[in-house]
Amino acid sequence: MKLASFFKQQAVAILEPLISLPEEQCIHMLEVPPQIEMGDLAFPCYLLAKTWRRSPQAIAVELTASIQNHSASFVQATAVGAYVNLKWNREHYGAQLLSSLEEKQNTEIEIGAGQRIVIDMSSPNIAKPFGVGHLRSTVIGAALHRIYEAAGYEAIRVNHLGDWGTQFGKLITAYLRWGDPQQLKQHPIRESLRVYIQFHEEVQQAPELEDEAREWFAKLEQGDAQALELWQYFVEVSIESLQPMYQRLGVEFDYVLGESFYNDKMPAVIEQLQSKRLLVESDGAQVVRLDEHQLPPCLILKSDGTTIYPTRDLATAIYRKEVMGADQLVYVVGGEQSLHFKQVFEVLHKMGYTWAKDCIHVSFGLMKVDGKKMSTRKGKVVFLEEVLDEAVEQARQIIAEKSPNLPDKERVAEQVGIGAIIFGDLKNNRQNEIDFSLQQAVTFEGETGPYIQYTYARIQSILRKVTPNKSALDPTISNNLWSNESWALLVHLSTYTQQLERAVTQHEPSILARYIIETAKLFNQFYNKDRIIDAPVELQNQRVALTLQTGLYLKRVMTLLGIDTPAQM
Ligand code: ARG
Numbered sequence: 001m002k003l004a005s006f007f008k009q010q011a012v013a014i015l016e017p018l019i020s021l022p023e024e025q026c027i028h029m030l031e032v033p034p035q036i037e038m039g040d041l042a043f044p045c046y047l048l049a050k051t052w053r054r055s056p057q058a059i060a061v062e063l064t065a066s067i068q069n070h071s072a073s074f075v076q077a078t079a080v081g082a083y084v085n086l087k088w089n090r091e092h093y094g095a096q097l098l099s100s101l102e103e104k105q106n107t108e109i110e111i112g113a114g115q116r117i118v119i120d121m122s123s124p125n126i127a128k129p130f131g132v133g134h135l136r137s138t139v140i141g142a143a144l145h146r147i148y149e150a151a152g153y154e155a156i157r158v159n160h161l162g163d164w165g166t167q168f169g170k171l172i173t174a175y176l177r178w179g180d181p182q183q184l185k186q187h188p189i190r191e192s193l194r195v196y197i198q199f200h201e202e203v204q205q206a207p208e209l210e211d212e213a214r215e216w217f218a219k220l221e222q223g224d225a226q227a228l229e230l231w232q233y234f235v236e237v238s239i240e241s242l243q244p245m246y247q248r249l250g251v252e253f254d255y256v257l258g259e260s261f262y263n264d265k266m267p268a269v270i271e272q273l274q275s276k277r278l279l280v281e282s283d284g285a286q287v288v289r290l291d292e293h294q295l296p297p298c299l300i301l302k303s304d305g306t307t308i309y310p311t312r313d314l315a316t317a318i319y320r321k322e323v324m325g326a327d328q329l330v331y332v333v334g335g336e337q338s339l340h341f342k343q344v345f346e347v348l349h350k351m352g353y354t355w356a357k358d359c360i361h362v363s364f365g366l367m368k369v370d371g372k373k374m375s376t377r378k379g380k381v382v383f384l385e386e387v388l389d390e391a392v393e394q395a396r397q398i399i400a401e402k403s404p405n406l407p408d409k410e411r412v413a414e415q416v417g418i419g420a421i422i423f424g425d426l427k428n429n430r431q432n433e434i435d436f437s438l439q440q441a442v443t444f445e446g447e448t449g450p451y452i453q454y455t456y457a458r459i460q461s462i463l464r465k466v467t468p469n470k471s472a473l474d475p476t477i478s479n480n481l482w483s484n485e486s487w488a489l490l491v492h493l494s495t496y497t498q499q500l501e502r503a504v505t506q507h508e509p510s511i512l513a514r515y516i517i518e519t520a521k522l523f524n525q526f527y528n529k530d531r532i533i534d535a536p537v538e539l540q541n542q543r544v545a546l547t548l549q550t551g552l553y554l555k556r557v558m559t560l561l562g563i564d565t566p567a568q569m
Contacts, residue, residue, distance in 0.1 A: 011041050011086055014075060018066050019048060031083075036488040039078065039085035046082055056082035090482035097490055098542070101549045109501055112153030118326040119145055119155060120316075120333065122251070125162030126238040126258070128196070129189055130245065130384045132367045133334045139425050139562065140364060141332040142251045143509040146560045151504040156254045156324065160316065163235050163258030165309070167196075169217030172230050173209060174199035188237035221306060235260075248388060248418055250562055262315040266307050269315050273300060278350055288347050298343040313344045314351075321355055328358045330507065335363040335431065362507045365433040367425065387438070392417030394442040395450070399569070402444070406568060415564035416450050417442065422562050423449030427513040447517045449563055452554065455520040457569040458527070459551040465533055466544050481539060485526040486546055492522050493553055509561060516557045523550045 012026045019026070033042045045056040045063065052059055060079040067077040067084070074089035121141025124134040141157065148155040174195035175184070183191040203209045220227040239256070246252070270286075273279045279286045284303030290296070300311050320326045331341060341361035348356035369387055395416035399409055406412060424441035428434050444450045482490070496515070503511040532543045555565050 007040055007086075007088065010073070010075065010088075011043070014067055014073065014086075015043060015063075018063055021047075033083075033085060036484050036491075038080065039076075039087035040491065041086045042080075043084045043086070044082055045084065060084050090487050094482050094487070094490065095542070097494055098545055098549070101490075101493055101553075109150070109497060109504075110152040111501065111504060112148055112151045115152075115327040116154045116156065116325055117148050117328040117330060118320045118324055119148075119157050120160050120329070120331040121145075121157055122246075122253070123160040123162065123333070124242065125167070126235050128162075128167070129193055130242065132369060132384075135384055135421075136334070136364050136367055136425055136430075137332045138246070138249060138251055139422050140362070140430055140509060142249070143422075143426055143512075143561050144330070144332065144362070144507060146562070147500070147503050147509060147512065150500060150560060153328075156326075157252070158320075159253045159256045161235075161239070161256060161258035164260040164263065164312070166213070166217050168220055168231055168234070169213035169215070170199050171196055171234060172216040172220070172227060173213045175230065175234075184233075184237065188234070188241050192234060192238070217306075218304075245384060245388070248414075249422070250418075250564075259309075259312045259316075262312050262319065265315040265319060266311055269311065269318065270300065270307075272351060273347075276351060278347070288350065290343060290346050293342075293346050295339070295343055295346060298347050310340060310344050310347070313340075314347060317344065317348055317359060318353070321353070326358075328360065330360050330362050332362045332364070335365055337361075338363050360507065362430070364430040365428075367434040367436050369436045370438055371435070388418065388421065391421050391438055391442055394439065395420065398442065398444060398450075403569060408568075412566045412569060415566050416453060416569070419449040419453055419558075419563040421449075423452065423513065426509045426561050427517065429510050430508060450569075452516055452520050452558060453563065453566060454569050455523055456551060456554045456558065456565050457567060459523070459547055459554070460567045462527075462532055462547055463544070463551065466540065481542075483526070483530050485522070485529040486543065489519075489522040489526045489550065490546060492518060493549060496553060496557075512557050512560060516554055516561075519550060519554055519557075523547075523554075 008027050008030055011030055012023055015021075015026055016023060021029075029044060029047065031042045031044065033039050043063070045059040048059050049056045054062075057079075060082055063084050064077045064079040067075075067086075074092040076087045076089065078085045078087070119141050121144075122134055122138040124130045145155045145157050171192060175192070178195050178198050180191060183194075199209065199213070216227055220231055235258070270279075273288065278288045279300060280289055280297075281287075282297060285299055286301035287297035287299050290298060298310050299308055300314075302308060317329060320329050333341070338361060341359075341363075345356050345359045345361075348359065392413050396409070396413040399406060399413055399416070403409075420438075420441040424436055425434065427447060440446070441448055442450060444454050499511055499515045503509060526546070530543055532540065532547060535543055558565050
């Protein structure tokens with residue numbers, strides 16, 4: 001039973017005979033009152049005023065009277081201004097809802113059954129630092145993967161490493177001139193970044209360095225042994241150095257396939273484009289024109305004959321569809337690439353691939369960490385590792401102050417620090433720009449990861465003191481008194497499936513993040529109002545059962561988002 005729709009269906013059944021509006025419209029008009037004590041749903045009477053030729057207030061009073069006279073249901077109506085408020089009988093429905101929560105724990109939705117979804121996520125550029133954009137892609141991608149799987153999809157995570165392109169010519173040039181092999185082995189990203197930055201500084205005075213870099217990349221493309229060896233080494237050490245960070249974030253991949261993987265698949269794409277007469281010359285380069293879509297042309301071959309980013313994405317998409325068997329292709333990439341993906345998807349369409357409509361750019365906004373942006377070239381960067389360490393350090397300090405006797409403090413600090421960063425990202429609508437404040441994200445109050453974790457730990461501590469009793473779910477045995485607070489929590493928990501569905505169809509983890517913020521707030525209100533541990537026994541059963549379900553739902557959603565659930569904090 002989906003609660004909101006259950007309430008709405010009942011409301012429509014009651015209202016329809018009285019107002020003769022189509023069912024659809026009636027459902028659409030129903031609102032949720034701002035305060036739970038006002039009722040569970042409200043029907044506004046403004047629209048009826050015209051045809052009924054009475055004030056909406058008078059209509060509300062009239063409708064309320066007819067509902068009270070005619071309906072023998074467990075729904076109570078009250079006229080408040082222009083609204084008819086409808087309140088469901090809590091004694092009658094409470095235990096029923098509580099046990100349906102338990103049933104729903106074991107069933108997932110099936111909207112993705114039989115479908116394979118390939119997720120392009122993380123995808124950092126080798127030998128450049130892992131930027132905040134890549135962090136967002138990693139965190140959002142990993143959450144979406146679990147959310148899709150919970151909806152029945154088979155979801156495949158691909159790390160599309162940026163391991164090819166002209167920057168490797170620069171890197172090789174710089175490394176051969178100024179590199180330190182010892183440093184490269186120990187701190188591959190730092191060392192390659194150092195020489196990369198030096199390249200950009202020195203090239204100001206010595207423009208011929210650009211030519212040297214171009215030559216090295218040309219050599220690389222032609223398979224020159226020294227160039228290939230150096231490139232391979234850069235790739236290997238970089239992948240290795242990314243691993244600990246992925247581990248800390250709890251992220252895994254099904255495939256790590258860099259852009260270079262598609263090198264031998266591009267000639268076929270270019271041939272196809274040629275035979276379909278889609279390629280035209282423009283300033284010596286080969287492009288596909290997209291005028292009819294009001295888009296600038298998509299560059300396919302540069303004037304020197306080398307392929308570029310869009311060409312590789314065409315080959316990649318075709319591979320994911322034809323070899324990996326993707327039904328949907330999702331790209332979790334920053335909004336600054338939205339033109340790129342529009343162009344690539346349109347070109348696929350023009351090539352005759354009708355499945356181009358199943359390619360989705362799941363874009364996200366920029367994020368600044370403590371006001372700092374990232375720019376590799378100029379060397380003003382915050383390293384992700386440092387951001388993670390700093391978050392953990394702050395968590396460690398708060399824990400030392402708040403719970404000095406906590407066992408396993410180190411582990412919990414790591415879980416809280418990392419959880420703070422993941423949640424601080426995911427709670428925002430992904431398209432929004434984020435001004436991320438580390439200090440705010442790590443606090444235990446407000447809409448933060450630690451606040452959710454703390455609420456979860458509080459629930460576990462209650463459950464260690466009292467054991468849930470099965471009879472709480474039996475409406476004939478348990479006492480069914482519901483406070484506004486416990487009822488609000490119960491009703492909110494019952495909407496989980498709908499929230500999960502919305503998160504899937506909108507590719508939007510923030511829907512579930514907001515859902516657990518609300519869950520935690522409602523739980524804490526309930527906990528402040530209703531006694532649990534020292535409540536009379538029949539009431540205690542029901543409240544403990546509600547507490548248990550809240551803990552299970554919190555854990556389930558936190559796990560989907562990638563946040564750990566320490567049992568003690
Ligand atoms: N490596 C790219 C970057 O950092 C992102 C790759 C995104 N995926 C793709 N298939 N183009 O900008």
